[in-house]
Amino acid sequence: MIIKGGIVYDPTNGIFGEEMDIFLEKGKVVEEAKGKEIDARGLLVMPGGVDAHAHVAGTKVNTGRIMRPEDARSGLEPKTKLLRPCTGYTVPNCYAIGYRYARMGYTTVFEAATPIIESRHTHEELEEIPIVDKGALTLFGSNWEVLECVRDDDLDKLAAYVAWGLRASRGYGVKVVNPGGGEAWGFGTNVKGLDDPVPNFDTTPREIIRGLVKANEMLNLPHSVHLHTNNLGKPGNYTTVLDTMDTVKDITSTRDRQVLHVTHMQFSSYGGTGWRDFESEAPQIAEYFNRNDHVTMDMGQMIFGNATTMTADGPLEYNNARLLHAKWSNHDIELEDSSGVVPLVYGRKMPVNAIQWAIGLELALLTESPWKTLLTTDHPNGGPFVNYPEVITLLMSKAKREEEMATLHELVAKRTVLPTIERELDWGDIAVMTRAAPAKVLGLAEKGHLGVGADADVTVYDLRPEKIDPARDHKRVKEALGRVKYTIKGGEVVVRDGEIVAVPRGRTYWVDASVPEKDAERVQVDLVEKFEKYYSIQKSNYMVQDAYVTDPVVVKAGVI
Amino acid sequence: MIVEDVICPFCGCLCDDIRVEVEDNKITKVNRACRLGASKIRGHERIKAPMVREDGELVETSYEEAYQRAAQILYQAKRPLLYGWCSTVCEAHKKGILLAEEVGGVIDSTATVCHGPSIIGIEEKGLAGATLGQVKNRADLIVFWGSNPAEAHPRHSLRYSTNVRGKFTEGGRSEKKMIVVDVRKTRSSRNADKFLRIRPGTDYEVISALRMIVGGNGDLLPERVAGISKDDLVDMAEMMKAARFGAFFFGLGLTHSRGSYKNIDNSLSLVNELNSHTKFMIMPMRGHYNVGGFGQVCAWETGYPMAVDFSRGIPYFNPGETAACDVLANGEADAALVVAADPASNFPWSVVEKLAEIPVVQIDPFENPTTLISDVVIPSAVAGVEVEGTAYRMDGLPLRMKKLVTSSYPSDEEVLDGIIKEVRRLGDDN
Incomplete structure (x- = not known):
């Protein structure tokens, strides 16, 4: 296949708006190929989009669906000869997730959090999401084995446990949510800061973070530790984040990437002492990123309207539910973590929500390098992923931001610096934030770019970058971003003129990391005891079987 | 042969520490299970072959014939009900939901008379x-x-x-x-x-x-x-x-x-x-071992955990209107498929009477009172004993059920697949 004459943005390979042909063969980008021609003359062409953080599969997503039948009343799309029927906006059914990503030109999505013991469920849903490639990040922030290894300062054993946990869950990377807090929530409390001891385990969030970051690097994993910070969602939490990032600064990354990814930073960039004097501290966070290169973040942009918050941060969800008098689901996971789900509505006239909205944009606009700020909404926490075109146009158009701000609570102008920001991102910046950077942050060498050997995942937008001014024509741009001209996945046209035309199955990435035999054996001794005494299932029934990952991409890593 | 850590296909506890002895493809001993579970694993009298009702009597037939008859019944119905699902694995649930989509039916689980x-x-x-x-x-x-x-x-x-x-x-x-x-x-x-x-x-x-x-x-x-x-x-x-x-x-x-x-x-x-x-x-306290699993599969495939009506081509959910007993009691359902359940024993009597008036297709390893009012009976292998697959415990924890012995019966999933193929053939013909 040849994609002819597109205006190509491929930041990884230093290509920013050059007219060129792209050749695809056997699912890969190649030097030269024959076959079907796609006429992309003058149109914007990028690698397929990569979403490094979205909640799209597993227990908490399905809990959201079950407790929110009202959500499934929206987003209706009837079945066709080719397509299964779709429902839902914040918690769409599996088919809707695959189709909607593809229609926006996205071809890869990573589920942000799966507890090992419930990963079978996560994979059952991932298998049902069509078209896109996917993977899941495994939760390690409150596992008893982690807490004990950290307490005993036994990094070799910790690394061996992480390797085993990734294999058991068929997971791709190390996710840490409110480290230590999941355990504390088992008895209804929380950890309040990096040095607040985890009850009954004689360790602290700081030690957990440092231990897991070191283990992650010992294992040479493709992705870094992916962290949801302590105190997330609380006024004044920006100091926790700055302290967290500093605490891993001395640890060297073993790969060409960050040593820590701090996720949905919008929820961690808050100033003030309470909700009354709540304000943005995004400039401080952005300043830290402008001075340091060891960390990356994603936006966690908030979208006005309905959202379903879902996270392994159980105490956070309890507080959300109490504050908002909302429906509350909680799900503690034995020996591993907590979790919760709370639906909510973000209102334009709510001061806190208006400021949150501005913070996400400030982070992206004040951080100089787009390579450090991935575009996400922390779907469906900040809002559903179908709003990425909205976010992109906000970043590209000051005029649009001003139009929006005029509809918001007036405090947005006093408690944030957004009105003073002139910066408008260009297509190169957007290609970085939605393709090149997420692939690099995740360590996916064949994603997010169009160099020879890359996966043949390509987006062709119905936009002529040389003729359209996104700063002015943001309505037209938003429409085109939501309904692409072509999405090509693995060399196959899956979307044409905004309609799905083929529904291939996606593949699932997971990491198989090797560790020294003696460490693996020491972990097994611990695990045998934990299953005999504490788990409610047998060890032999714990690990996700191959039957649940029918088209795997196994990435090798490890210490030997 | 001894199989350790077998998962019990009886109740929502989904005990996964059962020890089963198998000799010559027969289960000879079940340890650690409760009496209810052990009895289910050991099994009892099976439906021998597919049957269709002719002149009021169930007569044996081939699987092909049974699939065709089942497909005709479901395809010709205006508002077929696809009911049951509590005692089979999620792999069968997925096929059941696909079939409900294809025939524009109403799909519901035993939760409707339970949780x-x-x-x-x-x-x-x-x-x-x-x-x-x-x-x-x-x-x-x-x-x-x-x-x-x-x-x-x-x-x-x-x-x-x-x-x-x-x-x-x-x-x-x-x-x-x-x-x-x-x-x-x-x-x-x-x-x-x-x-x-x-x-x-x-x-x-x-x-x-x-x-x-x-x-x-x-x-x-x-x-x-x-x-x-x-x-x-x-x-x-x-x-x-x-x-x-x-x-x-x-x-x-x-x-x-x-x-x-x-x-x-x-x-x-x-x-x-x-x-x-x-x-x-x-x-x-969920009753049947995988009634929870149906709710999970149905939610991720349709957005709703039960009582889903596909007659509009889009999932629609309104218990009180679209639950199994509703569509039967209101006289809307004009055919029913019953899989791995026994509504004739568990529904209100007035609803069972309605069920008896319409064509019923049953898929089940075992005969039960629903068999008596069925027009097509298709025996299947016992999920969790003869077929592998996923089940969700009462707390939502998923486990993989084991295959202990080999069965000559097709799995529920295979039977449903056979019916879907016949339904599609009917769709292509028309």
Whole structure:
């Protein structure tokens, strides 16, 4: 296949708006190929989009669906000869997730959090999401084995446990949510800061973070530790984040990437002492990123309207539910973590929500390098992923931001610096934030770019970058971003003129990391005891079987 | 051959430590399971071959013929009902939902006559839950409300709740408190530290009274509520507040007594409020081993956990209108497919009469009263004994059921696949 004459943005390979042909063969980008021609003359062409953080599969997503039948009343799309029927906006059914990503030109999505013991469920849903490639990040922030290894300062054993946990869950990377807090929530409390001891385990969030970051690097994993910070969602939490990032600064990354990814930073960039004097501290966070290169973040942009918050941060969800008098689901996971789900509505006239909205944009606009700020909404926490075109146009158009701000609570102008920001991102910046950077942050060498050997995942937008001014024509741009001209996945046209035309199955990435035999054996001794005494299932029934990952991409890593 | 760590295909406890001995492709011994589970694993008299009803009698036929007849019935129906699903694996659920889409039918599970009201309660309030291992390791107070685990979930107490030791519950039963609320004495209530025998149909009042006490408004209560003295209620509320980790398990005594889903809504609120005093969780005691799994699969495939109507080509959900008993009682359903369930035994009699009037296709390993009113009967292999697949425990934890012996019968999934192919052929012909 040849994609002819597109205006190509491929930041990884230093290509920013050059007219060129792209050749695809056997699912890969190649030097030269024959076959079907796609006429992309003058149109914007990028690698397929990569979403490094979205909640799209597993227990908490399905809990959201079950407790929110009202959500499934929206987003209706009837079945066709080719397509299964779709429902839902914040918690769409599996088919809707695959189709909607593809229609926006996205071809890869990573589920942000799966507890090992419930990963079978996560994979059952991932298998049902069509078209896109996917993977899941495994939760390690409150596992008893982690807490004990950290307490005993036994990094070799910790690394061996992480390797085993990734294999058991068929997971791709190390996710840490409110480290230590999941355990504390088992008895209804929380950890309040990096040095607040985890009850009954004689360790602290700081030690957990440092231990897991070191283990992650010992294992040479493709992705870094992916962290949801302590105190997330609380006024004044920006100091926790700055302290967290500093605490891993001395640890060297073993790969060409960050040593820590701090996720949905919008929820961690808050100033003030309470909700009354709540304000943005995004400039401080952005300043830290402008001075340091060891960390990356994603936006966690908030979208006005309905959202379903879902996270392994159980105490956070309890507080959300109490504050908002909302429906509350909680799900503690034995020996591993907590979790919760709370639906909510973000209102334009709510001061806190208006400021949150501005913070996400400030982070992206004040951080100089787009390579450090991935575009996400922390779907469906900040809002559903179908709003990425909205976010992109906000970043590209000051005029649009001003139009929006005029509809918001007036405090947005006093408690944030957004009105003073002139910066408008260009297509190169957007290609970085939605393709090149997420692939690099995740360590996916064949994603997010169009160099020879890359996966043949390509987006062709119905936009002529040389003729359209996104700063002015943001309505037209938003429409085109939501309904692409072509999405090509693995060399196959899956979307044409905004309609799905083929529904291939996606593949699932997971990491198989090797560790020294003696460490693996020491972990097994611990695990045998934990299953005999504490788990409610047998060890032999714990690990996700191959039957649940029918088209795997196994990435090798490890210490030997 | 000995197979260890077999997962029991009987109740929602999904015990996964069963030891089964197999000789010459026959199960000879079942260890560690309760009597209910062991009996299911050992099996009993099977339906021998597919059958179709001709002149009022079921006569044996081939699978091909049975698939064709089943497909004709479902394809020609205006509003077919696809019902059951509690005693088979998720792989079959996926095929069932696909079939419902293809024929524009209504699909519903046995939850409709079981914990359906619990799901409606959860839609109102959410559910503060936990995995059963969390209860095992932490709970020092366990409430069973309208639930009799000693007889319905015999190993629940030994594996997960009152009689198990965990990390923070090393003393076992002696350091735990157990409260039973029921309308009669049961084998479970005999072991309780506190038993509240309430008048039938008064659950809502009793829960409300407890909420008032927990919320600090107990002084407004009369001296007796639903036959229970205020002192007893205050005592129970104090026990719940004083727990380090409380667990509230409820059964059909709560979901199917007067008040129905409102009882659940109220219980969920009680547990929410207890969380401002201590840690508390709540969980329905799911009956059949994978009725929970159907809810999960249905939710991720359609957006709803039960009672999904595909007649518009888009999933539509409105229990009271689209649940199995609704479409039967209203005379809407003009054909039914029953998979791994027995509505003839469990539906209200007036609804069973309606079911008997329409063509019924049954897929099941075993004969049951529904067979008597079926027009096409297709025997299948026993999921979890003869077929592998996924099942979800009452707490939502998924496990992979094992295949212990090889069967000559097709799996439920294969049977449904055969019917889907025939339905598509009929669609292509027209």
